[in-house]
């Protein structure tokens with residue numbers, strides 16, 4: 352009896368303490384004008400619920416509090432906006448004090464000059480310099496031949512093998528971008544560069560606790576090595592008489608370089624390009640392979656498009672700009688993959704001052720999660736939204752509608768959109784014209800918080816014509 356009394360006492364005590372802590376935390380954030388919502392536990396907020404329940408957490412909170420609600424996730428008091436109109440306003444109005452709100456670990460590892468860390472005139476310079484590297488003319492003349500050359504070799508020996516397509520598309524995204532940046536040196540650089548880059552990426556997604564054996568610490572160390580490698584490359588280029596046709600040359604070339612970046616800025620710019628294109632391009636490519644496997648009619652239509660292009664060319668001819676521009680169905684497959692898999696759930700901003708949004712007052716320093724995921728499943732925009740139906744994108748107006756946020760929007764809209772699509776299209780071209788494939792089965796694909804196959808996505812590849 353006494354034991355029972357003690358147990359009941361402990362349980363009651365824990366319940367009362369929990370209630371008191373939750374209430375205290377709610378009171379702490381109870382400011383006039385804030386949107387409704389809950390703040391969860393002191394320090395941890397609602398991060399566990401958010402990560403565990405994922406999109407359902409967001410939908411449940413929206414059902415209770417409306418499309419704009421407060422929460423405490425990923426270590427910060429946050430306003431979540433699922434309101435398409437407000438999301439658009441936030442993306443279009445950085446100048447009103449709505450800056451990128453990416454985590455400290457990301458900013459430290461990607462560098463002080465990386466595009467997400469700068470705003471105002473510095474952002475204009477970094478963005479302008481980047482856009483000049485990926486203009487349609489540069490993609491056509493310099494980048495597409497490199498991507499083509501890389502894809503042919505990357506996809507050359509897959510016949511009769513079981514491969515992890517997740518791993519292969521990750522290597523593809525990284526190495527293809529290294530080749531675009533540093534053309535001929537990329538082969539010798541890739542072996543040492545790749546493992547450090549993977550550590551750097553992991554570091555940006557970790558808690559910023561700089562202790563030995565943490566991913567964050569490893570990420571910072573990896574950044575140092577990557578900076579050293581790129582610094583050496585820049586020094587060698589300066590000493591050499593050779594001419595190069597690649598992004599590094601464009602960044603360094605004083606003649607035409609009206610942006611005149613310092614070496615540290617060039618290095619951060621390169622890291623930004625590689626980082627921004629890495630997960631987006633690799634995951635979209637992997638998911639396209641998955642959806643094509645699961646939808647034979649789509650695969651048939653896509654293959655028809657690519658075999659049609661091949662018929663007009665000799666086997667050794669690379670894809671050119673006209674081929675790329677003719678890939679209408681491929682583009683549709685890429686958009687439909689990005690939409691249905693929701694490669695990007697949303698983007699983060701933070702307020703630089705107290706500001707009014709939708710009639711609420713958002714305090715200075717709060718994060719705003721511009722959560723764009725749900726718009727991808729809006730039946731008004733995408734009838735039968737859970738069906739994989741690339742044909743819907745053949746009406747190009749869908750790509751131009753006001754709430755198309757797959758590549759972000761406003762002043763920070765993805766400058767690498769066409770480059771990314773060109774890379775994925777070229778990958779799909781060689782993949783579907785050379786191979787057939789079967790999934791081995793048993794691999795899981797997680798859709799939240801990131802799209803990934805925790806144990807890889809294994810496929811058995813065979814030659815298309817045998």
Ligand code: HEM
Pocket residue numbers: 451466467478481485623624625627628629631632635689694695698699756757758759760762763764765766767768770771772
């Ligand atoms: C399928 C591929 C891609 C997707 C889905 C994608 C998506 C996005 C999104 C949603 C944003 C907005 C981020 C924000 O507002 O905070 C963004 C920005 C950005 N993307 Fe991409 N991206 C892709 C490929 C690439 C590639 C290949 C590059 C390489 C150049 C790139 C470079 C960037 C950069 C530098 C920014 C930041 C722009 C700024 O802050 O002004 N992206 N991307």
